[in-house]
Amino acid sequence: xxxxxxxxxxxxxxxxxxxxxxxxxxxxxxxxxxxxxxxxxxxxxxxxxxxxxxxxxxxxxxxxxxxxxxxxxxxxxxxxxxxxxxxxxxxxxxxxxxxxxxxxxxxxxxxxxxxxxxxxxxxxxxxxxxxxxxxxxxxxxxxxxxxxxxxxxxxxxxxxxxxxxxxxxxxxxxxxxxxxxxxxxxxxxxxxxxxxxxxxxxxxxxxxxxxxxxxxxxxxxxxxxxxxxxxxxxxxxxxxxxxx
Amino acid sequence: xxxxxxxxxxxxxxxxxxxxxxxxxxxxxxxxxxxxxxxxxxxxxxxxxxxxxxxxxxxxxxxxxxxxxxxxxxxxxxxxxxxxxxxxxxxxxxxxxxxxxxxxxxxxxxxxxxxxxxxxxxxxxxxxxxxxxxxxxxxxxxxxxxxxxxxxxxxxxxxxxxxxxxxxxxxxxxxxxxxxxxxxxxxxxxxxxxxxxxxxxxxxxxxxxxxxxxxxxxxxxxxxxxxxxxxxxxxxxxxxxxxxxxxxxxxxxxxxxxxxxxxxxxxxxxxxxxxxxxxxxxxxxxxxxxxxxxxxxxxxxxxxxxxxxxxxxxxxxxxxxxxxxxxxxxxxxxxxxxxxxxxxxxxxxxxxxxxxxxxxxxxxxxxxxxxxxxxxxxxxxxxxxxxxxxxxxxxxxxxxxxxxxxxxxxxxxxxxxxxxxxxxxxxxxxxxxxxxxxxxxxxxxxxxxxxxxxxxxxxxxxxxxxxxxxxxxxxxxxxxxxxxxxxxxxxxxxxxxxxxxxxxxxxxxxxxxxxxxxxxxxxxxxxxxxxxxxxxxxxxxxxxxxxxxxxxxxxxxxxxxxxxxxxxxxxxxxxxxxxxxxxxxxxxxxxxxxxxxxxxxxxxxxxxxxxxxxxxxxxxxxxxxxxxxxxxxxxxxxxxxxxxxxxxxxxxxxxxxxxxxxxxxxxxxxxxxxxxxxxxxxxxxxxxxxxxxxxxxxxxx
Numbered sequence: 001x002x003x004x005x006x007x008x009x010x011x012x013x014x015x016x017x018x019x020x021x022x023x024x025x026x027x028x029x030x031x032x033x034x035x036x037x038x039x040x041x042x043x044x045x046x047x048x049x050x051x052x053x054x055x056x057x058x059x060x061x062x063x064x065x066x067x068x069x070x071x072x073x074x075x076x077x078x079x080x081x082x083x084x085x086x087x088x089x090x091x092x093x094x095x096x097x098x099x100x101x102x103x104x105x106x107x108x109x110x111x112x113x114x115x116x117x118x119x120x121x122x123x124x125x126x127x128x129x130x131x132x133x134x135x136x137x138x139x140x141x142x143x144x145x146x147x148x149x150x151x152x153x154x155x156x157x158x159x160x161x162x163x164x165x166x167x168x169x170x171x172x173x174x175x176x177x178x179x180x181x182x183x184x185x186x187x188x189x190x191x192x193x194x195x196x197x198x199x200x201x202x203x204x205x206x207x208x209x210x211x212x213x214x215x216x217x218x219x220x221x222x223x224x225x226x227x228x229x230x231x232x233x234x235x236x237x238x239x240x241x242x243x244x
Numbered sequence: 245x246x247x248x249x250x251x252x253x254x255x256x257x258x259x260x261x262x263x264x265x266x267x268x269x270x271x272x273x274x275x276x277x278x279x280x281x282x283x284x285x286x287x288x289x290x291x292x293x294x295x296x297x298x299x300x301x302x303x304x305x306x307x308x309x310x311x312x313x314x315x316x317x318x319x320x321x322x323x324x325x326x327x328x329x330x331x332x333x334x335x336x337x338x339x340x341x342x343x344x345x346x347x348x349x350x351x352x353x354x355x356x357x358x359x360x361x362x363x364x365x366x367x368x369x370x371x372x373x374x375x376x377x378x379x380x381x382x383x384x385x386x387x388x389x390x391x392x393x394x395x396x397x398x399x400x401x402x403x404x405x406x407x408x409x410x411x412x413x414x415x416x417x418x419x420x421x422x423x424x425x426x427x428x429x430x431x432x433x434x435x436x437x438x439x440x441x442x443x444x445x446x447x448x449x450x451x452x453x454x455x456x457x458x459x460x461x462x463x464x465x466x467x468x469x470x471x472x473x474x475x476x477x478x479x480x481x482x483x484x485x486x487x488x489x490x491x492x493x494x495x496x497x498x499x500x501x502x503x504x505x506x507x508x509x510x511x512x513x514x515x516x517x518x519x520x521x522x523x524x525x526x527x528x529x530x531x532x533x534x535x536x537x538x539x540x541x542x543x544x545x546x547x548x549x550x551x552x553x554x555x556x557x558x559x560x561x562x563x564x565x566x567x568x569x570x571x572x573x574x575x576x577x578x579x580x581x582x583x584x585x586x587x588x589x590x591x592x593x594x595x596x597x598x599x600x601x602x603x604x605x606x607x608x609x610x611x612x613x614x615x616x617x618x619x620x621x622x623x624x625x626x627x628x629x630x631x632x633x634x635x636x637x638x639x640x641x642x643x644x645x646x647x648x649x650x651x652x653x654x655x656x657x658x659x660x661x662x663x664x665x666x667x668x669x670x671x672x673x674x675x676x677x678x679x680x681x682x683x684x685x686x687x688x689x690x691x692x693x694x695x696x697x698x699x700x701x702x703x704x705x706x707x708x709x710x711x712x713x714x715x716x717x718x719x720x721x722x723x724x725x726x727x728x729x730x731x732x733x734x735x736x737x738x739x740x741x742x743x744x745x746x747x748x749x750x751x752x753x754x755x756x757x758x759x760x761x762x763x764x765x766x767x768x769x770x771x772x773x774x775x776x777x778x779x780x781x782x783x784x785x786x787x788x789x790x791x792x793x794x795x796x797x798x799x800x801x802x803x804x805x806x807x808x809x810x811x812x813x814x815x816x817x818x819x820x821x822x823x824x825x826x827x828x829x830x831x832x833x834x835x836x837x838x839x840x841x842x843x844x845x846x847x848x849x850x851x852x853x854x855x856x857x858x859x860x861x862x863x864x865x866x867x868x869x870x871x872x873x874x875x876x877x878x879x880x881x882x883x884x885x886x887x888x889x890x891x892x893x894x895x896x897x898x899x900x901x902x903x904x905x906x907x908x909x910x911x912x913x914x915x916x917x918x919x920x921x922x923x924x925x926x927x928x929x930x931x932x933x934x935x936x937x938x939x940x941x942x943x944x945x
Contacts, residue, residue, distance in 0.1 A: 026845050
């Protein structure tokens with residue numbers, strides 16, 4: 001996945017599409033940005049210059065799908081986090097999760113969330129839940145999995161057609177929802193894919209690259225200040241400030 | 245051999261047994277099974293699984309007319325997405341639109357007629373009582389002025405025609421509309437032309453240069469397609485230049501090629517200075533000069549205004565103004581737009597700049613909007629503010645479609661003291677300052693057939709149908725059913741009116757029709773008749789007007805009667821204004837133009853992520869906060885015109901130093917704004933940390 005920060009307006013459509021797709025419940029009473037469930041969130045980051053030269057970018061943040069030494073996988077005592085060798089997607093298995101939150105502590109991107117409350121929807125809204133995704137209960141961690149339900153549906157469709165899964169067979173909900181086409185998704189290993197071309201642009205970078213986690217989510221910006229800042233520094237958000 | 249078992253042996257055996265058990269899979273299996281068991285409590289909602297179906301429709305939450313792809317399970321929609329290739333939205337939906345199917349389960353949903361007393365107490369009401377109250381007002385009316393105002397929140401719908409017909413049937417009733425964003429601008433445009441001209445829309449899609457005075461081009465709902473037009477660059481459509489002139493670094497300013505921070509309240513001076521630079525640089529096009537009746541008078545007027553002292557207050561350099569003037573003159577596909585909420589002097593100055601730059605009747609400029617065949621003409625309808633004070637016994641508000649808010653104070657001003665009532669046809673009854681006594685439950689998106697008349701980023705008009713995609717709640721009304729209950733007569737259904745409109749489109753043979761099954765755009769005349777058109781629209785298609793001839797500019801005046809005096813007065817006020825301690829700018833929450841249509845899951849971008857500043861908060865630059873000794877999250881009171889309101893202080897580096905940005909919405913700030921008519925002086929007093937008072941001057945942005 002490659003996200004073009006110069007195109008992101010911070011509209012929040014990706015955040016909403018993600019929540020609808022993955023049956024993420026609305027805020028419980030008393031929820032704050034620290035305790036909320038936002039598999040995808042958008043954070044505004046300033047470039048550090050003073051007014052009126054200051055500029056900011058909106059950074060969509062989700063699980064970065066680390067490649068090597070995936071921190072959350074290695075710390076989970078329950079094997080509730082798995083690395084899919086075929087797709088490179090880091091998946092969460094909520095029913096195995098004990099709620100120890102080691103993974104949340106280990107994740108350098110603060111992209112994991114904990115269910116502090118049982119999920120609740122206003123009366124009748126359970127009819128609008130996505131049938132391809134199970135709901136989770138209080139006490140388990142969860143995170144973005146590139147819309148696993150869509151991947152499974154695409155696999156089933158491909159299998160029904162007796163053909164292998166093609167990279168264009170599915171797109172995560174955030175990619176589909178982005179009005180400005182700021183998010184590109186596909187097979188990074190396919191040199192002919194659009195996402196590969198975008199990822200090889202000199203404007204492309206990864207968050208906290210020096211940690212060596214090899215995120216498969218790449219960002220791009222024409223602004224050198226933005227690239228420099230986000231490559232080296234953590235994206236500041238209220239959640240991060242609390243979790244350290 | 246001693247075979248007795250010692251105490252030590254027992255302990256060894258027990259210890260070894262425990263160790264062995266721990267090393268076996270058993271405890272982990274127990275943990276795993278118990279985890280699975282504890283995560284399947286019966287009270288955790290499970291999705292309803294059933295056959296998956298797909299359908300296409302149109303979003304009717306605002307007037308953008310975006311195409312929607314609906315995924316349903318067991319006959320109930322579970323997710324929405326944009327229709328790729330839809331001419332109005334090009335596959336986009338905004339955050340609000342993505343949640344349209346959740347509105348049916350909104351906690352504020354009304355499912356039976358209710359009576360609201362003391363602003364908050366709700367009790368079930370009898371429909372017959374409400375109808376009797378309306379009839380009593382109708383029959384008791386004796387004066388020449390209307391006693392019943394029927395206010396249409398979204399003119400141009402099929403329902404609008406029914407509301408107008410009610411007003412025609414009852415002599416005591418009159419049709420009115422909620423304040424329309426573009427209407428004030430249309431009225432101003434018409435003053436410049438001697439002949440009748442239609443409404444105009446900015447052709448953003450074909451513009452190569454857009455100079456925006458605070459227009460929220462990518463902020464909030466209804467702007468998804470515009471955002472795509474401005475930012476999704478392709479080889480066929482390179483990104484247009486966007487110059488955003490705005491005090492606060494809004495989302496639009498953030499993605500603009502150039503953001504020019506301007507002192508709030510001086511935008512009109514900036515626009516006039518650019519116009520003067522075009523004229524004095526001899527850059528006015530000969531075609532414009534030829535159609536203008538008073539080009540020389542305009543040059544003299546601008547010269548006499550003595551703009552330089554006022555321009556210095558804008559905070560914009562002369563070089564920058566010259567550069568914008570040069571760009572506007574050199575780029576044929578350019579347009580100047582202003583925020584719909586901008587005050588009249590800004591709207592007037594921006595129109596004047598458009599006339600000087602020659603953007604009217606041009607592709608990529610301001611293009612005339614044709615009328616929708618068969619639609620009721622509502623452009624000349626009055627607003628609630630146009631009715632006589634204290635003359636109305638009943639105000640019927642059709643809020644079944646989201647529209648512009650009417651300031652709460654206007655209701656009290658127009659109703660008869662003590663006896664007047666307000667009846668709202670609305671799906672929701674969220675607490676709001678409007679004095680509504682009765683709410684009649686209305687259907688929400690996806691429950692009943694309704695129509696959407698939209699305008700695309702290219703300035704083209706369209707008609708789409710929002711189809712029923714879920715079962716309607718039995719006791720809800722659409723406008724036709726509500727009016728039928730009020731009048732006791734059989735009203736034509738929405739479908740009947742819409743079929744008449746489609747027949748008018750067919751007979752005009754004008755425009756193109758988008759067919760989502762192909763998906764292609766085909767001319768109207770390629771269809772077999774009204775039924776074929778109706779069928780395509782029902783399947784999620786839309787009618788869109790065809791390419792319009794560029795048209796020639798009719799004769800016009802730069803300075804219609806009264807404009808020179810108005811602008812002179814405002815420029816003089818800018819020159820004379822003393823610099824306030826801090827300028828207060830009230831901005832609107834871009835996702836909450838109508839609070840009631842805010843679905844529950846919007847908490848993701850508000851409470852759970854802080855992506856949008858909450859209503860009832862004021863934002864200041866960190867250096868301003870430090871200078872005035874206030875901190876993030878401080879509780880404070882905002883006082884304007886004697887009204888004191890609780891607010892929270894947020895530090896935001898996108899607000900320039902010297903400004904206080906207050907977020908408008910359903911919160912306390914909206915209450916204050918409804919009582920503000922012009923520039924006002926007030927203060928923000930922090931009570932949390934060290935007590936401090938920040939004097940502010942309000943500039944309505």
